[in-house]
Amino acid sequence: MPEALKDHREWLLKQAAAQNSNLIWNTKFQTFLEDMFSSDARLDFWDDAALPKVIFDFMAARPDKPRLEQGRYAVFCAAPMLGAGNRGLLWVDCGRPELQAAFAALVQRRRRFYNLEIYLTERSPELLLPPQLLSSIHCWLRTHHAGNIVSIDVHSYGVFAYSLDPSHCGLEDAREKRLKFQPRAGVA
DSSP states (O other): OOHHHHHHHHHHHHHHHTTOGGGGGSHHHHHHHHHHSOTTOEEGGGTTEEHHHHHHHHHHSSOOOOEEETTTEEEEEEOOTTOTTOEEEEEEEOSSSSOEEEEEEEEEEETTEEEEEEEESOOOSSOOOOHHHHHHHHHHHHHHOOSEEEEEEEEETTEEEEEEOGGGGTOOOOOOOOOOOOOOTTOO
């Protein structure tokens, strides 16, 4: 493993274990994002900005306390300052020989309707989402979700790979059921 990635692993593990939400202001964090995520990937929902810049913007304002899951998964959550309901989750698997990271952006498209955009750092033929990542996303959405996810798009190294049906991922439609008018007994 390159020395830079080894340094990233040790530093991220320490930050997540210490629940240090100030990590984003450290220059190591920006270097990590640039090393792991493609700057060639441009995100249309964020004014065509480069993926590392978008992740930094999502993590820069209103961060939650980072957490270390199972002693190996560093999880960082936040929301951009002018995000209009958007939220982001950065997930890093520090237990593999090569670092693996993913960024999930909950993007508001219309009032209370969201798209979940997942960006993977790996180019793999299967493009399977690790179960631990899905578990972290489910926990995060239960904590911060305020609307309905209408689509899930997965991107590999910044390039669109496939879409998932939210209901097949355990993200059932959370829309409130409409109340039906039922007259009281004895009322004509």
